[in-house]
Structure formats: C-alpha cells, structure tokens
Amino acid sequence: MIGEVPLSYYLLLSAILFAIGAGGVLIRRNVIIVLMCVEMMMNAVNLTFIAFSRYLDSTTGQIFVFMIMAVAAVEVAVGLALLVELNRHKASVNINDFNSLKG
Amino acid sequence: MPIDFPVLNFQAIAPELVVVVTAFLVMFAELFVDDKRILGYISILGLAMAAILNFALMAAFAPPTFQTMMISDGYSLILNLIFIIAAALSILISLSYLGDRELQHGEYYALLLFATVGMMLMGAATDLIIVFMGLEIMSIALYILAAFNRQQLGSGEAGMKYFVLGAFASAFFLYGVALVYGATGSTNLQEIGNWFSADRGNLGDPIALIGLSLLLVGFSFKIAAVPFQWWTPDVYQGAPTSVTAFMSVGAKAAGFAALMRVLMVSFGDAFTADWQLAVAVLAVITMTVGNIAALAQKDVKRMLAYSSIAHAGYILVGVVPGTIEGVQAVLFYLLSYTFMNIGAFAVIAVLERRSQVGSNIKDYAGLATRSPLLALAMMLFMISLTGIPPFIGFWGKLYVFRAAVEANMSWLAVVGMINSAISAFYYLGVVVQMYMRPVATEEDGDVAPALRISAPVVVTLVVTAIVTILFGVWPTPLVNLTSLAMFG
Numbered sequence: 001m002i003g004e005v006p007l008s009y010y011l012l013l014s015a016i017l018f019a020i021g022a023g024g025v026l027i028r029r030n031v032i033i034v035l036m037c038v039e040m041m042m043n044a045v046n047l048t049f050i051a052f053s054r055y056l057d058s059t060t061g062q063i064f065v066f067m068i069m070a071v072a073a074v075e076v077a078v079g080l081a082l083l084v085e086l087n088r089h090k091a092s093v094n095i096n097d098f099n100s101l102k103g
Numbered sequence: 104m105p106i107d108f109p110v111l112n113f114q115a116i117a118p119e120l121v122v123v124v125t126a127f128l129v130m131f132a133e134l135f136v137d138d139k140r141i142l143g144y145i146s147i148l149g150l151a152m153a154a155i156l157n158f159a160l161m162a163a164f165a166p167p168t169f170q171t172m173m174i175s176d177g178y179s180l181i182l183n184l185i186f187i188i189a190a191a192l193s194i195l196i197s198l199s200y201l202g203d204r205e206l207q208h209g210e211y212y213a214l215l216l217f218a219t220v221g222m223m224l225m226g227a228a229t230d231l232i233i234v235f236m237g238l239e240i241m242s243i244a245l246y247i248l249a250a251f252n253r254q255q256l257g258s259g260e261a262g263m264k265y266f267v268l269g270a271f272a273s274a275f276f277l278y279g280v281a282l283v284y285g286a287t288g289s290t291n292l293q294e295i296g297n298w299f300s301a302d303r304g305n306l307g308d309p310i311a312l313i314g315l316s317l318l319l320v321g322f323s324f325k326i327a328a329v330p331f332q333w334w335t336p337d338v339y340q341g342a343p344t345s346v347t348a349f350m351s352v353g354a355k356a357a358g359f360a361a362l363m364r365v366l367m368v369s370f371g372d373a374f375t376a377d378w379q380l381a382v383a384v385l386a387v388i389t390m391t392v393g394n395i396a397a398l399a400q401k402d403v404k405r406m407l408a409y410s411s412i413a414h415a416g417y418i419l420v421g422v423v424p425g426t427i428e429g430v431q432a433v434l435f436y437l438l439s440y441t442f443m444n445i446g447a448f449a450v451i452a453v454l455e456r457r458s459q460v461g462s463n464i465k466d467y468a469g470l471a472t473r474s475p476l477l478a479l480a481m482m483l484f485m486i487s488l489t490g491i492p493p494f495i496g497f498w499g500k501l502y503v504f505r506a507a508v509e510a511n512m513s514w515l516a517v518v519g520m521i522n523s524a525i526s527a528f529y530y531l532g533v534v535v536q537m538y539m540r541p542v543a544t545e546e547d548g549d550v551a552p553a554l555r556i557s558a559p560v561v562v563t564l565v566v567t568a569i570v571t572i573l574f575g576v577w578p579t580p581l582v583n584l585t586s587l588a589m590f591g
Contacts, residue, residue: 011285018278025271034267041274045281052285060290061281064232068277071239075270078243082250082263089256095267098260101337101460 010051017044031093035079042072112168115175117160118153118183119223125149126216133209143198146212150191150219157183164591171291172230176591181434181584182226182360185441186353190219192445192563193349199557200345200452206252215349218244222357229368231280231290234361238276238325241357242269245350249342257460261341268324268334276321282314283369295369312377315370319381322365325358326415329389336396339408340461347404348448351411355418356437363422363430368590375425383423383515390416390522397529402461403451406529407444410488413526414440420519421503424510427589432506434585436499439487439574443496446567447484450477453556467533469542474554478537480564485530487571490523494575502582 017040024037046065053061083093090097113120128149129142136142160175167174194215201207221241228234246269250262284290286308287298299311324331339347366378393413400406418440421433454470454477455462471478487494500523504516574581 018274021274022271025267031263031267035270038267038270038274041271042277045274045277048278048281048285052281056285056288058288060232061284064235064280064284064290067232067236071235071273074239074243075266075273078246079263079266079270082246082259082266085250085253086256086259086263088253089259098263100257101260101264101341 007051007055010047014044014047014051017041017047029095031083031095034095035076039072039076042068109170110168112165115160115165115168116173116227117156118187119220119227121149121153121156122187122216122220122223125153126213126220129209129216130213133213136209139207139209139212140198140202142209142212143194146194146216147191149216150187150194154184154187157187161587164589166591167229167293171293172233173224173227174229174591175227177587177589178364178430178434178591179223179227179360181438181588182356183223185356185434185437186219186222186226188438189349189353189356189441189445190215192441192449192567193345193353195559195563196348196445196449196452197343197345198559200343200455204252204254204343204457206254206343211248211251214244214248215346218248218349218353222353222360225357226360226364228361228364229292231283231292231365234365235273235277235280237357238321238361239273241354242273242325245346245354248346249338249350251346252343252460255341255460257341258343259341261338264334265338265342272321272324272331275317275324279314279317279319279321282310282317284314286311286314292365292368296371299370299373315374315378316381318365319362319378319385322358322362323385326355326362326418327412328385328415328419329392329412332389332393332412332415335412336405336408339411340402340405344404344448344452344455344462347408348445348452351407351448352437352441352444355411355415356441359418359422359433359437363433364590366422367425367427367430371425379423379425382419383512386416386419386423386515387518388416389413389419390519394522394525394529397526400529401464403464403467403533404455404462406464406533407447407451410526410529411444413522414444414488416522417500417503417519420507420515423512423515424506426506426510428509429503429506430590431585431588432499432502434588435502435581438581438585439495439499439571442567442570443484443487443494446480446564446571447488449560449563449567450481450484453477453554453560464533464536465543467536468540470537472542474556477554477556477564480568481537482534483568483571485533487575489527489530491527492575495571495578495581497575498578498581 021037021040049061164176221237224237246266250259252258287295327335390413397409421429487496490496490500507515
C-alpha cells in the first residue's frame with residue numbers, strides 16, 4: 001500500500017522541469033529545441049496548477065490548465081510558421097545564424 | 104433545484120466586442136475586396152465606434168461582470184482609449200507604408216485589431232486567467248505582425264526573436280500565476296488581495312512572494328524593462344515601422360495596465376513595501392540603460408527602441424508610490440507618449456527606404472531643406488519626447504515625478520531628471536542632422552529618395568502634432584480625463 005504523494009513532491013518536480021526548460025531555452029541554439037524547451041516550461045506550470053488544484057480542492061487550476069494547453073498549441077503553430085518563413089531567406093535552424101539585426 | 108444564471112453584462116465589454124466583430128468582418132471582407140486599403144478604413148470605422156461606446160460607458164461604471172472576470176471602470180476605459188488611438192493612428196501609417204512595399208494584405212488589419220482586443224482585455228481583466236488570455240491574444244498577433252514584411256530577412260528575424268523571448272516570458276508569468284494561486288487558492292485579483300489582508304500571518308509566505316516576483320518578470324518583459332529588454336532593439340528595428348509604432352505604444356501600455364492592477368489590487372497595502380523597492384530599482388536601471396544605449400545608435404528606429412526602454416523607466420517611477428495619483432500620472436504619460444511616439448514613427452515611415460530594414464540617421468541630413476514641415480514635425484516630437492515644455496511630454500514627466508516626490512521618494516525624481524537631460528543628446532542629435540547637416544548629393548553617391556507623403560500619413564502627423572502642442576499648452580482636459588481612472 002502506497003501512501004498519497006505529498007504536495008511538495010509535485011512542486012519540486014515541476015520546479016525542476018521548469019528549470020530544465022528555462023536552461024534549455026538559454027543554452028540550446030537550435031530553434032526547434034528551444035520551442036520544445038518552452039513547451040516543457042509550460043507543462044511544468046501545468047503540473048503545478050494541477051497539484052495545487054488537487055491540494056486546494058478547487059477547479060480553477062484545472063480550467064487554467066486547459067487555457068494554457070490551448071495557448072501553447074497556438075504558440076507552437078505560430079512559432080513553426082515563423083521558422084518556415086525564415087527558412088525561405090536562410091536555410092538554418094540555428095539561432096546564431098539569425099543575426100542581421102544589430103546596432 | 105433552481106439554477107443560478109451568471110450575470111453577463113455585455114454592455115460592459117461593448118468596446119471590446121465591437122473591435123472583435125470588426126476584426127472578423129475585415130477577415131471576411133478580405134475575400135471580396137481587391138483594394139485592401141478599404142479594409143484599413145473599415146478597421147478605423149470600427150475603432151471609432153468602439154471609442155464612442157467607450158465614452159458612453161464612462162458615464163456610469165459597472166461592477167465586475169462575467170463572474171468577476173472583467174470590469175469596466177475608469178481605469179480600463181481610459182486604457183481602452185489609449186489602445187484605440189494607438190491602433191487607429193498605426194493603421195493610418197500602415198495604409199501607404201504597406202502599399203509601397205507590396206505588403207497590403209487584409210490579415211494585417213485583422214491581426215492589428217485582434218492585438219488591440221488583447222490589450223483591452225488586459226486593461227479590463229480582474230482575474231489572472233483573463234490577464235493571461237489578453238496577454239497571449241495581444242502577443243501572438245504581434246509576433247506575426249512583426250514578421251509581416253516577408254521580403255526582408257530582418258522582419259522574420261524580428262518576429263522569431265519576439266516570439267521565442269515572448270513565449271519564454273509568458274512561461275515565467277504563468278509560473279508566477281500558478282504559485283500565487285497555490286498560496287491564495289484563487290486567481291481573482293480582488294480575492295487574492297482580500298486573502299492577503301485577512302491573513303496577515305502569511306505575509307512572508309515565500310510561495311506568494313516568489314509568485315509575485317515571477318509575475319513582475321513577465322510584465323517587465325512586455326513593458327521592456329531592463330534586464331528583460333534584450334528583444335526590444337532588434338524587434339523594433341526589424342518589424343515594419345507601422346507595427347513598431349503600434350507595439351511601442353500599445354504593448355507597453357497593456358503591460359503597464361495589467362502590472363498596475365495586479366500590484367495595486369492584489370498586492371496593495373500589505374505587500375506594497377515588498378514590491379516598491381524592486382520596482383524602484385527596475386525604474387532606475389531601465390531608464391539609465393535605455394538612455395545610455397540610445398546615445399550610441401546610428402539607426403533612428405533602433406534609437407527610438409532604446410528611448411522606449413528609457414520611457415518605460417520613467418513610467419515605472421509613477422508605479423512605485425503605489426497611489427492612485429501615481430496610477431493617474433502613469434495613464435497621462437501613456438496617453439501623451441502614444442501621440443508623440445506614433446508621430447515620430449510616422450516621420451520615420453515616410454523616410455524609410457523601401458529596400459532595407461531600419462532607418463539610418465544619415466537619411467535625415469538636411470531634411471529641413473527637403474521638407475521643412477516634416478522636419479518641423481520631427482523636431483516637435485523629439486523635443487516633446489525629451490520633456491521640454493511647453494509640449495505634452497513635459498507634463499507626463501512632471502506628473503510622474505511629482506507622484507514620486509509626494510510619496511517621499513524624491514531621489515527617484517532626481518534620477519529621472521538627470522536621465523531626461525541625457526536623453527536630450529540623442530533626441531536633439533536628430534534635430535541637428537535635419538537642420539545643420541547638408542543633404543547627401545550625387546558626389547556622395549548616395550542620393551536620398553524623393554519624399555512621398557500620402558494623405559493618411561499627413562492626417563496622422565497633423566493629429567499627433569496638434570495634440571502634442573495643444574495639450575502641452577493646455578493640459579487640463581487630459582488631466583481631468585485621466586483623473587477618472589479608479590479601480591472599480
């Protein structure tokens with residue numbers, strides 16, 4: 001018989017996931033991997049919401065998660081479209097190659 | 104069992120509804136209209152209707168509606184006005200700017216209207232869910248608009264950078280919301296505020312404090328406060344000038360709108376001391392970094408990007424006191440900034456060369472001889488942005504700094520004034536170019552293209568210039584208008 005997993009475990013896990021995602025955005029140079037890392041951060045937030053929602057016995061958090069999932073889908077669609085558009089000018093997915101703007 | 108139907112006060116969100124309907128109308132009409140400029144005029148018509156409804160709503164404010172998700176109070180209505188003006192003036196610039204570059208597509212106007220709705224939602228939101236939805240509706244539309252110039256690599260790059268960093272900042276904002284929700288059990292701004300004032304024992308609750316700081320990070324990105332400003336110069340330079348004009352004003356005002364409501368309503372009273380120092384530090388480094396970086400710029404669009412960072416710093420000074428006078432001063436500043444900044448971008452849009460991204464300061468040399476009126480208008484906006492009386496920019500700065508002095512934070516006002524003095528160097532640098540440098544000649548091998556100013560741009564310039572002068576000499580009507588701003 002396994003006891004209930006305490007809230008702090010979920011919070012710690014989501015904090016770790018969020019940190020991995022944030023680190024990935026800052027370190028990785030491949031735009032597609034950066035997009036995946038942003039998704040990871042969003043999903044870490046989702047986990048936090050669900051854990052709190054269960055802990056507080058309130059449904060607001062779960063509704064928020066649906067909103068986040070919808071927005072995350074839109075963001076990926078727009079992000080990939082922008083990348084496709086960029087590739088018409090420059091066949092690369094490396095962030096360092098997109099450096100025509102500087103001052 | 105009786106069912107309680109929620110109160111849905113559609114009247115309270117009438118301006119938002121009108122703008123949404125107009126946006127869909129524009130998307131639909133796009134299929135049948137050959138001259139896409141008509142869609143721009145339809146958009147302006149819709150915005151004008153929204154503005155009229157907005158004024159009508161100012162007669163009587165409504166309590167929170169849609170299950171306390173949104174409100175139409177003095178604060179949100181004045182912000183709506185700022186967004187509507189910014190959108191309408193940018194559309195006027197867009198009409199010829201897009202046409203010259205063969206970018207005239209109906210989606211542009213629809214996206215711009217959707218971004219406006221997102222901003223209006225952020226101003227009217229009383230629940231973090233709606234703040235988030237407004238933020239994303241605005242941001243996603245702006246990502247696409249920034250990348251709208253498909254012929255230029257720079258535009259796509261601007262869109263991509265804005266998108267990656269914007270999504271990154273949204274994630275931080277969301278994490279902040281999640282933690283605040285966990286600490287207080289609610290996402291409603293008022294309930295969060297009540298929870299904090301009722302349960303004073305939890306004031307040091309680390310989860311709530313971490314949540315607050317993450318929310319600050321998310322908003323700082325949208326208003327381009329240092330150290331979250333890295334995207335600003337690239338995006339402002341690469342995006343089409345009409346879009347830059349819109350987002351430098353609208354997105355910034357929307358960020359401040361949500362930031363101030365969250366700070367005052369949810370984290371007012373008990374938490375004020377906690378965020379006051381953080382916001383004060385943000386204000387000081389934001390204006391200093393923005394001004395010093397602007398000094399070195401050779402591209403006018405890029406220079407105005409750094410200048411907009413500096414202005415975010417000045418505006419943050421008005422947020423620091425945490426008083427309603429400070430909020431009203433901020434709204435006055437945002438309103439005045441809308442006119443003078445869009446005016447400046449209208450001039451840039453006229454002078455910008457078709458083939459390249461950005462706008463080199465050399466193109467401004469001798470503008471006074473090529474087009475005296477255009478040079479005069481640009482000088483007016485530059486002087487007003489510096490904050491020299493008797494133009495509208497002076498009053499914005501005065502009210503913001505006065506709010507800081509009244510809250511016993513005179514040092515902030517002093518730092519702000521020193522920064523205004525620094526900013527004079529680069530603003531007046533443009534004036535020096537226009538009036539004291541000769542026009543590039545054939546021997547230089549770089550002849551400036553002939554100036555063509557379309558009628559809508561003339562309207563934009565005339566409106567912004569008149570407002571900048573008129574309300575600079577006589578600011579009372581605008582002060583009275585912004586003093587309607589109260590949290591309902």
